[in-house]
Amino acid sequence: MRRDRGRKPKKKICSYCVDKIESVDYKQYEKLKRFVTERGKVLPRRISGNCARHQRQLTRAIKKARIMALLPFTSE
Amino acid sequence: MGYYEIMLIISPEVETDGHQEVLNDLKTAITKEGGVVSTVLDWRKRRLAYEISKHKEGYYYLVYFSGHGTVIPEVEHYFRVTDAVIRYMIVSVEEKEFNAAAEKAAEAAAAAAAQAEKQEQAELEKADEATVIEESEEPEEVEEPEEPEEVEEPEEPKEPEEVEEPVAAEEPAETVEVDAAQEAEKKDE
Numbered sequence: 207m208r209r210d211r212g213r214k215p216k217k218k219i220c221s222y223c224v225d226k227i228e229s230v231d232y233k234q235y236e237k238l239k240r241f242v243t244e245r246g247k248v249l250p251r252r253i254s255g256n257c258a259r260h261q262r263q264l265t266r267a268i269k270k271a272r273i274m275a276l277l278p279f280t281s282e
Numbered sequence: 283m284g285y286y287e288i289m290l291i292i293s294p295e296v297e298t299d300g301h302q303e304v305l306n307d308l309k310t311a312i313t314k315e316g317g318v319v320s321t322v323l324d325w326r327k328r329r330l331a332y333e334i335s336k337h338k339e340g341y342y343y344l345v346y347f348s349g350h351g352t353v354i355p356e357v358e359h360y361f362r363v364t365d366a367v368i369r370y371m372i373v374s375v376e377e378k379e380f381n382a383a384a385e386k387a388a389e390a391a392a393a394a395a396a397q398a399e400k401q402e403q404a405e406l407e408k409a410d411e412a413t414v415i416e417e418s419e420e421p422e423e424v425e426e427p428e429e430p431e432e433v434e435e436p437e438e439p440k441e442p443e444e445v446e447e448p449v450a451a452e453e454p455a456e457t458v459e460v461d462a463a464q465e466a467e468k469k470d471e
Contacts, residue, residue, distance in 0.1 A: 229376075233289075233344075274289055274371055275330035275340070 220257040222264075230263035232270035235277055242268060246278045285348050285380040288357065290370040291340035294327070301341060304366050308345060311360040317349025320380065321387040334368050346375070346383050 222230060232238070241249045241256075241264055248268055251261045271277040288308075292301055309319050325342030334340070347353070354372055361370045375383075 229379075270371065270373070272331070274342075274369060275291065275332055275334055276328075278331040281331075 218255040218257075220255060220260050222260040223257055227260075230260060230267040232267040232274075232276070235271045238264070238268050238271055238277060242277065244281070246272075246280050283348060284351060285375050285377055286346070286354070287373045287375045287380075287383070288345040288347070288370060289373070290343050290345070290361070291330070291334070291368050292343065292366050293368045294337055294339045294341065296341070296366045300366060301343070304364065305343065305345070307360060307364070308357065311356050312347050312349065312353055315350060315353040315356050317347045317353040320346045320348060321384045322346075323383065323387055323390070337368060340368060344383070346380055348380070 230238075241254050243249060248265050251258070254261070254264075256264060268277060272279050290308075292304055296304070305322060312319055321344075323344040323346075325344060327339055327341050330338055330340055357372065358370075361367050
């Protein structure tokens, strides 16, 4: 379906907005894992589909989680 | 006055008995500057995502306290002096989150108490406890996780409630009688 050459914009769904979560919590690192790549990089918004507000909170939450060794800075 | 959350990782080399010592020292550091410790959450032993000074695991603790900003240098000083804490982070939190953590701790304590009682007493007693806890939880804690469920499946949440309520209403009366009888028996023994 998505192979159309027309480059259809992917539907953006911010999972934090859907769940009505006000602020992203760095303590829920299991959930944050969904938003990092295998190497531990933060997924860009165009892939994760988060809204700007939550993406901002998310990056900060991921960085906090990294400091507390809940998430890796890098993994090979 | 602010609300703060401390996440700390205690070295795996420290014996479990030593944890309380660390937490007590932390508490004195906080209260020294007029801070008040509200809740301590035990996150137990976890694998670290990367090695911290050759350690691969650590005991996580969450400490919530309220107080003046002057408490923080005091706490940081303690963490730097002690070898037991391998990593810490102090974050200011909203009052809402602060209270939610306190509730969570109370809930965990209630659950632990219920489990301890379960071991001591008969199973019927436990059922009675559970219903009491459920009732106290419902107004605040349960609301948040349930919301997404309602969005996805509006039909389901209604049904279990209808089924549960009559059971909850009937059971306590029965169990209380049985409990009284059992306690009497125990005393006789």
